[in-house]
Amino acid sequence: MDNQKIGFDSKKYLELQSKEIKKRIAKFGKLYLEFGGKLFDDFHASRVLPGFVPDNKLQMLEQLKDEAEIIIVISAEAIETNKIRGDLGITYDEDALRLKSALEDRGFYVSSIVITQYTGQMAADRFRNRLQALGIPTYTTYMIDGYPANIPAIISDEGYGKNDFVKTTRNLVVVTAPGPGSGKMATCLSQLYHEQKHGVKAGYAKFETFPVWNLPLKHPVNLAYEAATADLDDVNMIDPFHLEAYGKTTINYNRDVEVFPVLESIFEGILGECPYKSPTDMGVNMVGYAIVDDEVCKEASRQEIIRRYFETACNVKRGLASKNELIKQELIIKQANVDLNSRQVVNAALKKEEETNGPAVAIMANDGHMVTGKTSRLLGACSSALLNILKDLAGIDHDVKIISPEVIEPIQSLKTHYLGSKNPRLHTDEILIALSSSANTNPDAKKALQQLPRLKGMQAHSTVILSSVDLSTLKKLGIAITCTPKYED
Structure with missing residues (x-):
């Protein structure tokens, strides 16, 4: 009775992704790996890529368990506003603790929780006190005036230098969070600054799932990602830096493309040179190579786009989303050539x-x-x-x-x-x-x-x-x- 069609080979994906991460560790010696998307419970990926297991990323990390430690970051602003993780219905601070417990139950070493973007929020203070009472190592990073454009201020004692140096002991440091906007990348870059000060060579890479860089811009899988992040104003686009450097068309999203020139300057300021020529280079994403039935994934993605439309329409009705967000969903439906009646x-x-x-x-x-x-x-x-x-x-x-x-x-x-x-x-x-x-x-x-x-x-x-x-x-x-x-x- 349960005969769902499969469009994605999870085993192949795990092999390819873990192999690529090992290459990055070998390249830098010590690697700070930012995890884009959800480490646990990636239900979006499992819906648009039938065959993708919601904890695929975790299974992949288990192959590197002995050389990996995990840092969980959470924005002070998310704590202050009681931000909710929509798919689970719990606050980000509760999810940070849930993540830590769930990871440790699987045998991972979670070394600390970092409160980011701190400006004196009282709720963040209470959460820090709670973590300390539980015996959980806790660190703080701060808002930097002029971030991310003021490079001299960022790469200084009053910029990254003001942040706590998160003590790590292993060659692979995975930086994850309850959701987007938590400050994962800034934490990684701050650590590179401090590691350099301590005479340690370290590098950065980004574990990506969406958008899929080697699928077309308007492929339903990539459009479904736009639908999922409509509240963040994310837009998929051709990576102009990759096109210029290699003459190849790849897909990234606007925030990574827009911030790349700044990241390039930050890397040069910290490491002496930028190890990457494009935002696509920074990512580790082998999803596209593990799609085994493109039509199955296309149809699953079209259905996800419809689901996201209804979700946004209901949120507008509840007063939880703007009409502009719904307009964006309607545009995505047109781009994907989706019929709501399907x-x-x-x-x-x-x-x-x-x-x-x-x-x-x-x-x-x-x-x-x-x-x-x-x-x-x-x-x-x-x-x-x-x-x-x-x-x-x-x-x-x-x-x-x-x-x-x-x-x-x-x-x-x-x-x-x-x-x-x-x-x-x-x-x-x-x-x-x-x-x-x-x-x-x-x-x-x-x-x-x-x-x-x-x-x-x-x-x-x-x-x-x-x-x-x-x-x-x-x-x-x-x-x-x-x-x-x-x-x-």
Whole structure:
């Protein structure tokens, strides 16, 4: 039943990427490797490159575990503003601790956490105190006046010299963060400055995933990256420095291209010369060589572009995104020649809504068959669809009740009479708890519960904006959900 098409060879990618990183270590002696994108849980990559495992990067690093240490950086501003990691729904500071714990559980050496872009934020002070209480080595880097243009100020005792020198002991130092804008590159360059002061030869490289430098500019995989970073105003572009140096067309993104002349000057100021001729040279990215079915990746990327459009449209409705961001998503849809109607779950959900005259949810299994759910007295449409797909996977008739009303009604009573909820219908987390309770006495409920791992990778759509609880639960189950940008009420 679960026959997802594969377009990407993870094993080949791991071999190529680790081999390229070893070359960089050999070139410099000691390497600061900035990790672009997510080290753990790269769900975007797994969606646009079917076959890419969400922790592929980690598997690759495990081959270098004995010579690698990891620094986690987090921006003081992200701590101050309680910035949320959208795919997991947790703050950046909590994710920094989660990252550290998860990496150490896999046997990696995490040497420290660095608070970057510090200007006296009180929340950052509290986080530093918390880290120190936990016995975690903590360092601070500061905002530099005139950064990044004022090179003499940056490469001075009042620039990088003012930053803490992060003590490292291994030849490969991986610098990662909960999300973009955390100050990874600035931390790497600051370390190069301090290492040079200490008489240590060190170099820098950037572990890249997107954009894929050796795919065309308007390839759906690269356009899907633009859609994913629409809030950052990232734009893919041809790398003019690489074209000039080698006569070859490669793809990078605007921020790296714009900052390259500055980086060139910083490298010259620290190392005496710049080791790279282009932003593409700086990156280590073998993704393009591991694509084994281009059409599969193209279609997966088109679907991701549609998902990103709906996500942005809902965020605009919630007041969490600007209309300009939505305009950019609409432009990407045109560039990718994408038809919104090609997301089949949208049409199925809208049809169910029309039939039932109420909010509806559709879930498409990995083999392409569709299951829907409607709003009822006991269940919201999302919970209904979730139960229906679990029944489907378990081979249970949809008319069979795997959770009795006697189990559901006490939960409804608790919600409305004691917890102040006006909505008696069960959310997806509550229906899963009820299903778990029923599994002790009902064999069908137990059989349905055992299908949960098979939900990973499925597509879903709701005809109304779902609650944060439902969105979070579906993400944890690995279901890619979109919503029509309207509220139920």
